[in-house]
Amino acid sequence: MTRLAYEKPTILRHNAALANKFGRAPGVRALERIDGVKVLDLVAQFGSPLFVYSEHRLRRAYREAYRAFSQRYPKVQFAWSYKTLYLDAICRIFHQEGAWAEVVSEYEYQMARALGIADAHILFNGPYKPEKDLEVALLGGARVHIDHYEELYAAERIARKAGRKIGVTLRISLDAGIHPRWDRFGFNLENGEALDAARRIHSGGHLTLQGLHCHIGTYIADPSAYGRMAAKLAALALQVRRETGMLVESLDCGGGFASRATLHAQYTPGVDATPPVDDYAEAISRAILEAGFAPSELPTLFLETGRALVDEAGFLLTRVVGNKRLADGTRAVIVDAGVNVLFTSFWYRHDVLPAEDRGGMLEDTVVYGPLCMNIDVVRPSVQLPPLEAGDTLVVRPVGAYNVTQSMQFIRLRPAVILLGEKGEIDVIRRAEELADLKGPEFLPKRLTS
Amino acid sequence: MPQRYPTVLPAAAESQLDMGSARVAIAENVRNNRVLAAMxxxxxxxxxxYGLVLFGAPLHASVLLLAATWVAGVPSAAxxxxxxLLAQGLARVLLPNSSVSERNWLACNALLTGLYLGALYAPNLTLLALAAMVTLAGVLLAAALRSLVDRYLGIPxxxxxxxVASWGALLLARHFPGLPLAKAALAEPLSLPLSDGPREILRLLAAIFMQNSAVAGLLVGLAWLLWSRWSLILALLGILSGQAILALLGGTHTGTELAHVGFNAALVAVACGGVFVVLSKSSLIAACLAGALATLLGIALQGALLPLNLPVLAAPFVLLTQGLLLALHGRLGSGPLQLVLGPPLRPEDNLHQVLQSARRYPPVGMPLLYLPVLGRWRVTQGPRGALTHQGQWAHAWDFEVENDQGERFRGEGQAVQDFYAWGAPVVAPGDGRVVRVINHLEDQEIGHVDLAxxxxxxxxxxHSGGVFSALSHLQQGSIGVHEGQTVVRGEVxxxxxxxxxSPVPHLHVQVQASAEVGAPTLPAQFLHFLQIAVDEQSYQTCGSPQTGALLQSLATQSSTARAFAFAPGTQIHWLIHGQQLGPPRRETWSSELDALGRRTLKSNGAAASIYIDDSYATVLDYTGPADTLLAMYAVAAARVPFAAADGVTWHDSPSILAHLSKPVRILLELLMPFGAQTGVPTHSRLMQGSDGTLVLETKIRRPHRLMRAKQLPDRLQLLVQPGVGPTALRAYRGDLLCLDAEVTL
Known part of the structure; x- marks a missing residue:
C-alpha cells in the first residue's frame, strides 16, 4: 500500500450555493470538450500549456459580423486585424471568408503579402512606418492610413518621385463621448487638424484623399459611441467634399468591439453584458446612411475587427503544477501558463475551468503562473474544486492578443493548435525550442574563453 | 505589364524626315483618300x-441587283x-440634315419610279424631263409623308x-404627245431551259425591279440566295400562295396581269414573314396568308383603278404591310407573331437577335427590380407560395434574414428585436416616385397578425413604364420618405x-399595376443578384427566385467596373501566339460609340456590340470571322458582373453562329425557326488571382455535333488588371494551351 501525501487540514466555510453578496456559485463546473474534442486528449497529445483555436467559432463569428453589417449597409468590407493574431492559418481562414488584411507594421505587411494578399487589399495603420516600407506599400497600391504630418510629407515625397497621384487615408481622432479618449493616433478633428490635413493633401497635388479612418478604443461596450464616431467621420467626409471636391470613397470605423470577455472591474460577466454585433452594426450604419451622402457617393464601410472575431474562439489549456496555502489561508494553485502567455489577464477576468468535474467543494483560489515574478497572477480569485498536480484547466476566452503578445520570458512560447470544422486537429505553431530563443545571438570572441 | 491604354485614335502616317517624300506621301494619301471616298x-x-428594294441587301448582293436591272432593259436601267442620282442630289440640297439611310430610301423610291417609267415609255428627252420633275415631286412627297407617318403612326x-409618284406621272403623261409607249419587251439575253411555271416565278422576281425578264429574275433570286435564304423562301412562299389562292378561287387571269400584281405577294411575304415580323413557324403561315391576300387585293385594286387607267404597282404590298404593322403595333410579344423591335435586318438576323435576347437577357416588357434589401436574405415565400401568395397576389416575395446556422432569431425568438430581420433597412428597388406611404400602424407581437x-x-x-413596387410590413414610424418624393435606387x-x-418580422415585396394598397400583383424579376447555394455564389442577371432561395444583392467593385469600361476611343493592342508555327499575330481592338449610344469593339473586320452599365458588362452580339481574338473574347467575357466577392460563377449561352463554317451556319439559320439552338452553353467564374489580378475563367460545354466548331476551345481564361483592363487571354483545349494572347503597349 502506497502512502498518501500529507495535506494539512484546513477549516473551510461552507457556501450554501445560493445567492449571497458575492454572487451566485458558478453554474459551469468543468469544460470537458472544445468543439467536441476532449480537452484531456489534447493535453495528452500536445502537452501543456497549449493554445487551442476553433475554426468553427472563427468562421461563425466572422459570418455573424458580416451578416450584421451587410444587411444594414450596402458596401461593407472587413479587414482582419493582424496584430490581434497573425498566425498564417488564422489569417488564411479570415481571408477565405472574404476579409482583407489590416497591418500595423512592416513585418505584418510582409506577412500579409506572403499569404498572397494583394496590396490593394491591405490597410496599413500605425504611427511608425519606416520610409522604405511606406514607399513599398504606397507604390504597390496598399491603403495607407496616415498618422501625422511627417508621414504625410513622406508620402508626398514618394508620390512626387513616382510621378503619379497616390491615394491615402487619413487617420482621425475625435471625441466619441467615451473615456479614455484616444487622441494620440491620427489627426484630431476637434482642434481642426483633420480638416487642415485634408486641405493640405488637396493643395499639395501629389496625393488624393481615399478615405478616413478612426479607431476609438478597445473593448468598447457602448455601440452608441460608434454611432457618434461614424456620424462625425461622415460629416468630415462631406465637409471635405464640399470644400476641396475630393470624394472620400471609404470610411474605416476601425475595431474595438467588445468581446464576451469580462474586465476585472466589471460586475456583469461579458457573456451577458456585451452587446451583440448587430447593435454596433446598427449604430454605425444608421449614422452613415443618415449623414447625407448622395446615393452614388456612399462610401465603402471598412471594419478592422479583431478581438470580437477571435477572442471566443481561443482557449488555453494549462496543467496544475502545485498547490499552496498562503499566509491567510487562501488556497493557491500554480499552473504552467502565466502572464507570459496570458498578457490579457492583467485586464480581463478570464474563466478558469477544470477539464474534468470530479466533484468536490469549490473554494476561492488564487491562480498563479509559473514565473518567478510577483506580478504573475492569472486570476486573483476564482472558485475551483480541489486540484492535483497534473490536472488540466481551461482558460477562456483568450483568443485575442495572447498569442501575439506572448513573451519568451523565463518560459518558451507554447504550441498553438487549430480544431477544424470536420474534427481535424492541426498544429499551426509548434512549441518553441531553445534554438528559437538563442538563434539570433552572437557571442563576441573575447568572451568565449 | 502595361499600366494604361492610349486614349487617342492612332496618329496618321509616321513622320517623314525628308520633306519631299513627305509631300509625295501626303499627296499619295490624299489621292488614295479620294479614291476611297469615291468607292x-x-x-x-x-x-x-438597289439593296434597299430587298429590305437592305449588302454590297455583294446589290451588285447582282444592279446587273439585273441592266440585263433586260438598258433604257429602264439608265x-x-x-x-x-438625281434624288440623292436633291435630298442633299433640300434636306441637308437628313441621314444616309433616309436619303437612300428617297433614292430607292426614285429608282423604282425611274425603272418603271423607263420600262413603260420609249426613251427620249421628254421622258427625261418628266422623270426629273416626277423625281423632284416624289422626293418632296416622300419627305413630307415620312415625318408625318413616322411620328404619328410609327410604321415604315x-x-x-x-x-403615288408613278401614278402622278402616268396621269400627266397622257396629256403630252411626246411620250410614246415603249416597244415590246426586248428579247432575253440568255435563254433559260425552264418550263412555264418556274419562268413565271422568275419573271415575278424581276417584276420587283419593274423588269419582265426571267434572267433578271434569276439574278434577283441569286442575290437573295447569296444574302438571305429565308427571304428567298418567304418570297417563293408568297408567290406560290398567291397562285394557289387564284387556283382555289378558279379565276382566269392572263400572265401579264398577274405579273403586274404577283410580285407584291413576294414582297409582302418577306416583309410580314421575316423583316418586320420575327421569323417563326407562325410568321411563315402569316407570310403565306399575306401573299394570298396581296394577290387578291391587287386584283381588286386593279378593278378599282381601271377607270383611271392606272396600274396597281406596289400598292397591295405597301397597304397590306402597313396595315399588318399597325395592327400589331403596341401588342408586343404576347401572341405567336412578334414585331421586330429596332431597325429591321434580314429575317435570319432578326430571329437570331430575338432568340439571343430571350435566352440571355430579361424578357421585353417584364418589370425589373433590384433587391430592396442589403446583404443576404432568404426567400421564405416566393411567387405562388402556399401560405399567402395565391391567386391575384401570386407574384410576391417574402424576405427574411438567417444567420450562419439557419436560425432567424437569436435567443428565444419571443420578441421582435430578437429577429435578425427586424430593423434592417429597406431600400428603393429602382428609381421612382413615392406615391403611397402608410407609417402609423403598430408592429405586432411575435405570432400575432393584424388582419385589418x-x-x-x-x-x-x-417606376417608369407604369409599374409600381410595394414594400410592406415595415416598422412603425420608420419610413423616412413622404408621398410625392422622388427616390433613387438604393435609397433607404x-x-x-x-x-x-406579419407573424414574424419580414419584408413583403410585390410589383403591381396601380398605386392602390393591395392591388393585384404583376410578374416581375429581380436584377443582378447572387443566388447562394452550398459553396457556390451564382450570379443571375435576372430571375424570379422561388421559395427557399438564398439571395444576396450584387456588391460591385469599382476597380472591376473600370477595367471593363472600354472607354470610347481606347485601343487595345494584342500579341497573339497560336499553336501553329509562324510569327505571332497582332490584333488591335478599338472601342467606338455611335450616335445612338451603342458601344462596339471593333477589330479589323470583326465587331462585338457591347453593353456596359454599373453592374455588369456583356457582349450582345459578335459579327465577323471566327478566328479573331475578339471572337474568343465574345465567348470568354459574354457576361461579366463587377462582383466584389471572390469566386462568383454564372451561366451564359453566347451565340455560336459566328464560329461556324459557312455551310453549317446556313444550315443552322434554316433550322432556326424550328427550334435549332444557336447558343453554346458556358459556365464562368471570376476569381482573385495572385497580386490583385482578376481571373475570368469560362468553360465551354460541348456544343451539339452539328455545331461542332473547330475554332472553339474548351476553356478560356481572361486575365484582367483591376482599374486598367484586360492583360491576357488564353484558350485551352483540354490541358493544351492553344492560344496565348497578351496586351502590349
Missing part, C-alpha cells in the same frame, strides 16, 4: 439603294440610275411614294418591421 460613296449611296412608308390592415406599414413607389425608404399580417 465608299458608290457602295453606300448607290449600290445600297433612267432608274439617273433618277436615283416603304415604297408608297413610288406608287393586411399590408401594414408600406411604401408604394411608381424604411425599416423591416412586423406590422400588418
Amino acid at each position: 465608299r460613296w458608290l457602295g453606300d449611296e448607290v449600290l445600297a439603294v 433612267l432608274g440610275l439617273l433618277s436615283l 412608308l416603304l415604297s408608297l411614294p413610288f406608287v 390592415h393586411n399590408w401594414g406599414n408600406m411604401v408604394v413607389v411608381a 425608404l424604411g425599416r423591416v418591421g412586423n406590422s400588418g399580417r
Whole structure:
C-alpha cells in the first residue's frame, strides 16, 4: 500500500450555493470538450500549456459580423486585424471568408503579402512606418492610413518621385463621448487638424484623399459611441467634399468591439453584458446612411475587427503544477501558463475551468503562473474544486492578443493548435525550442574563453 | 505589364524626315483618300439603294441587283440610275440634315419610279424631263409623308411614294404627245431551259425591279440566295400562295396581269414573314396568308383603278404591310407573331437577335427590380407560395434574414428585436416616385397578425413604364420618405418591421399595376443578384427566385467596373501566339460609340456590340470571322458582373453562329425557326488571382455535333488588371494551351 501525501487540514466555510453578496456559485463546473474534442486528449497529445483555436467559432463569428453589417449597409468590407493574431492559418481562414488584411507594421505587411494578399487589399495603420516600407506599400497600391504630418510629407515625397497621384487615408481622432479618449493616433478633428490635413493633401497635388479612418478604443461596450464616431467621420467626409471636391470613397470605423470577455472591474460577466454585433452594426450604419451622402457617393464601410472575431474562439489549456496555502489561508494553485502567455489577464477576468468535474467543494483560489515574478497572477480569485498536480484547466476566452503578445520570458512560447470544422486537429505553431530563443545571438570572441 | 491604354485614335502616317517624300506621301494619301471616298460613296449611296428594294441587301448582293436591272432593259436601267442620282442630289440640297439611310430610301423610291417609267415609255428627252420633275415631286412627297407617318403612326412608308409618284406621272403623261409607249419587251439575253411555271416565278422576281425578264429574275433570286435564304423562301412562299389562292378561287387571269400584281405577294411575304415580323413557324403561315391576300387585293385594286387607267404597282404590298404593322403595333410579344423591335435586318438576323435576347437577357416588357434589401436574405415565400401568395397576389416575395446556422432569431425568438430581420433597412428597388406611404400602424407581437390592415406599414413607389413596387410590413414610424418624393435606387425608404399580417418580422415585396394598397400583383424579376447555394455564389442577371432561395444583392467593385469600361476611343493592342508555327499575330481592338449610344469593339473586320452599365458588362452580339481574338473574347467575357466577392460563377449561352463554317451556319439559320439552338452553353467564374489580378475563367460545354466548331476551345481564361483592363487571354483545349494572347503597349 502506497502512502498518501500529507495535506494539512484546513477549516473551510461552507457556501450554501445560493445567492449571497458575492454572487451566485458558478453554474459551469468543468469544460470537458472544445468543439467536441476532449480537452484531456489534447493535453495528452500536445502537452501543456497549449493554445487551442476553433475554426468553427472563427468562421461563425466572422459570418455573424458580416451578416450584421451587410444587411444594414450596402458596401461593407472587413479587414482582419493582424496584430490581434497573425498566425498564417488564422489569417488564411479570415481571408477565405472574404476579409482583407489590416497591418500595423512592416513585418505584418510582409506577412500579409506572403499569404498572397494583394496590396490593394491591405490597410496599413500605425504611427511608425519606416520610409522604405511606406514607399513599398504606397507604390504597390496598399491603403495607407496616415498618422501625422511627417508621414504625410513622406508620402508626398514618394508620390512626387513616382510621378503619379497616390491615394491615402487619413487617420482621425475625435471625441466619441467615451473615456479614455484616444487622441494620440491620427489627426484630431476637434482642434481642426483633420480638416487642415485634408486641405493640405488637396493643395499639395501629389496625393488624393481615399478615405478616413478612426479607431476609438478597445473593448468598447457602448455601440452608441460608434454611432457618434461614424456620424462625425461622415460629416468630415462631406465637409471635405464640399470644400476641396475630393470624394472620400471609404470610411474605416476601425475595431474595438467588445468581446464576451469580462474586465476585472466589471460586475456583469461579458457573456451577458456585451452587446451583440448587430447593435454596433446598427449604430454605425444608421449614422452613415443618415449623414447625407448622395446615393452614388456612399462610401465603402471598412471594419478592422479583431478581438470580437477571435477572442471566443481561443482557449488555453494549462496543467496544475502545485498547490499552496498562503499566509491567510487562501488556497493557491500554480499552473504552467502565466502572464507570459496570458498578457490579457492583467485586464480581463478570464474563466478558469477544470477539464474534468470530479466533484468536490469549490473554494476561492488564487491562480498563479509559473514565473518567478510577483506580478504573475492569472486570476486573483476564482472558485475551483480541489486540484492535483497534473490536472488540466481551461482558460477562456483568450483568443485575442495572447498569442501575439506572448513573451519568451523565463518560459518558451507554447504550441498553438487549430480544431477544424470536420474534427481535424492541426498544429499551426509548434512549441518553441531553445534554438528559437538563442538563434539570433552572437557571442563576441573575447568572451568565449 | 502595361499600366494604361492610349486614349487617342492612332496618329496618321509616321513622320517623314525628308520633306519631299513627305509631300509625295501626303499627296499619295490624299489621292488614295479620294479614291476611297469615291468607292465608299458608290457602295453606300448607290449600290445600297438597289439593296434597299430587298429590305437592305449588302454590297455583294446589290451588285447582282444592279446587273439585273441592266440585263433586260438598258433604257429602264439608265433612267432608274439617273433618277436615283438625281434624288440623292436633291435630298442633299433640300434636306441637308437628313441621314444616309433616309436619303437612300428617297433614292430607292426614285429608282423604282425611274425603272418603271423607263420600262413603260420609249426613251427620249421628254421622258427625261418628266422623270426629273416626277423625281423632284416624289422626293418632296416622300419627305413630307415620312415625318408625318413616322411620328404619328410609327410604321415604315416603304415604297408608297413610288406608287403615288408613278401614278402622278402616268396621269400627266397622257396629256403630252411626246411620250410614246415603249416597244415590246426586248428579247432575253440568255435563254433559260425552264418550263412555264418556274419562268413565271422568275419573271415575278424581276417584276420587283419593274423588269419582265426571267434572267433578271434569276439574278434577283441569286442575290437573295447569296444574302438571305429565308427571304428567298418567304418570297417563293408568297408567290406560290398567291397562285394557289387564284387556283382555289378558279379565276382566269392572263400572265401579264398577274405579273403586274404577283410580285407584291413576294414582297409582302418577306416583309410580314421575316423583316418586320420575327421569323417563326407562325410568321411563315402569316407570310403565306399575306401573299394570298396581296394577290387578291391587287386584283381588286386593279378593278378599282381601271377607270383611271392606272396600274396597281406596289400598292397591295405597301397597304397590306402597313396595315399588318399597325395592327400589331403596341401588342408586343404576347401572341405567336412578334414585331421586330429596332431597325429591321434580314429575317435570319432578326430571329437570331430575338432568340439571343430571350435566352440571355430579361424578357421585353417584364418589370425589373433590384433587391430592396442589403446583404443576404432568404426567400421564405416566393411567387405562388402556399401560405399567402395565391391567386391575384401570386407574384410576391417574402424576405427574411438567417444567420450562419439557419436560425432567424437569436435567443428565444419571443420578441421582435430578437429577429435578425427586424430593423434592417429597406431600400428603393429602382428609381421612382413615392406615391403611397402608410407609417402609423403598430408592429405586432411575435405570432400575432393584424388582419385589418393586411399590408401594414408600406411604401408604394411608381417606376417608369407604369409599374409600381410595394414594400410592406415595415416598422412603425420608420419610413423616412413622404408621398410625392422622388427616390433613387438604393435609397433607404424604411425599416423591416412586423406590422400588418406579419407573424414574424419580414419584408413583403410585390410589383403591381396601380398605386392602390393591395392591388393585384404583376410578374416581375429581380436584377443582378447572387443566388447562394452550398459553396457556390451564382450570379443571375435576372430571375424570379422561388421559395427557399438564398439571395444576396450584387456588391460591385469599382476597380472591376473600370477595367471593363472600354472607354470610347481606347485601343487595345494584342500579341497573339497560336499553336501553329509562324510569327505571332497582332490584333488591335478599338472601342467606338455611335450616335445612338451603342458601344462596339471593333477589330479589323470583326465587331462585338457591347453593353456596359454599373453592374455588369456583356457582349450582345459578335459579327465577323471566327478566328479573331475578339471572337474568343465574345465567348470568354459574354457576361461579366463587377462582383466584389471572390469566386462568383454564372451561366451564359453566347451565340455560336459566328464560329461556324459557312455551310453549317446556313444550315443552322434554316433550322432556326424550328427550334435549332444557336447558343453554346458556358459556365464562368471570376476569381482573385495572385497580386490583385482578376481571373475570368469560362468553360465551354460541348456544343451539339452539328455545331461542332473547330475554332472553339474548351476553356478560356481572361486575365484582367483591376482599374486598367484586360492583360491576357488564353484558350485551352483540354490541358493544351492553344492560344496565348497578351496586351502590349
